[in-house]
Amino acid sequence: MKKITVITTVHHAYDGRIYHKQCKSLRNAGYEVTLLAPKPETMMIDDKIELIPIEKPKKEWKRFIHALSVFKLAKKTKADAYHFHDPELIPVGVLLKLFTRKPVIFDVHEHYPNAIMSKKYLKKWLKNPVRIAYEVMERIALPILTGVIYTTDEIGERYKKYPSSKIENYPLPEMFSQTKADKKNEDYILYLGGITPIRGIEELVEAFKHVTLLKPSLKLVFVGSFESSTFEQKIKERIRDIGLEGNVQFLGKVPYEKIESYLSEASIGIIPYLPVPNHLVCLPNKLFEYMAAGVVVIASDFPHYRKVVEESNSGLLVNPEKPQSIARAIIELHDNPNLVKEMGQSGYKAFNDKFNWKHEEKKLLAFYKKILNN
Structure with missing residues (x-):
């Protein structure tokens, strides 16, 4: 051996x-x-x-x-x-x-x-x-x-x-064998991964401020850890200042084998990465984890992301530097539950067949x- x-x-x-x-x-x-x-x-x-x-x-x-x-x-x-x-x-x-x-x-x-x-x-x-x-x-x-x-x-x-x-x-196929479409909460929006400035967290929080003016029932859930206590303090202070404490939740980092439990409940998953050089040539694994769990994707409009999202019809693309662009995508999806269901199923099929x-x-x-x- x-x-x-x-x-x-x-x-x-x-x-x-x-x-x-x-x-x-x-x-x-x-x-x-x-x-x-x-x-x-x-x-x-x-x-x-x-x-x-x-x-x-x-x-x-x-x-x-x-x-x-x-x-x-x-x-x-x-x-x-x-x-x-x-x-x-x-x-x-x-x-x-x-x-x-x-x-x-x-x-x-x-x-x-x-x-x-x-x-x-x-x-x-x-x-x-x-x-x-x-x-x-x-x-x-x-x-x-x-x-x-x-x-x-x-x-x-x-x-x-x-x-x-x-x-x-x-992703591993067996991790998502228990995911059920009927468990999805249409008000549950998920950000999965490390919480850093270059991943567009400040822009996402600003976007969600606009979203909750029209959709006060929506919840934005972060599963991942902050890169620093300084950035954590900055984001949480901003959330308090704009009155989003009841709409935003931070769950911290969870074991890899347990992320499916959070993905199974979410209806929309967000990847608002900013266009720094490394993001323009890499594909984040969470894009495929969202698809594996039938979660509709809202992702930055980068060439790599666009190819996957458009080919699989699994979500919408946005300008991550413009909070209004992110907000519009969230509202569009929330207003169209049939579209969310269709894109979620399409993303899962692409994951099952290829990714x-x-x-x-x-x-x-x-x-x-x-x-x-x-």
């Missing part, structure tokens, strides 16, 4: 993409899987996937320094292949390749040079030097590493000359087979 060691120093140990999809798919295919990840509050009982908990750095800039200490832990697992998920682990991946001579896969979650330019914790004058340093590091490392997994063609453009595979982070992990799993296993055989 081949042994795979999967590594992340940033993502939750039971992350949807890493643990529930990739690790479980590899385990079910007959691989022995070990996961090195930040120590969770509660350990799952799953003897078939060994979790080696590590401490997560509290400061962003300490990630690179901390990552090097992970090298020894990973090397001790004596795996047949290593699979790492964070850009700060590139030096670790290179060391593992050089010292073990085993295959090492870099799993690219987003367009990292673009993402660096949007980092709030980096000073403006520092962003370009950090981006250039990252690109140099990546250029040196990629010929040494064995392969790359990425999402979207735009992100993959950086890796096309290396052994690589495009594997999207589509689900069952299809991506085959690509993952084929890529592993190719990498290990070579």
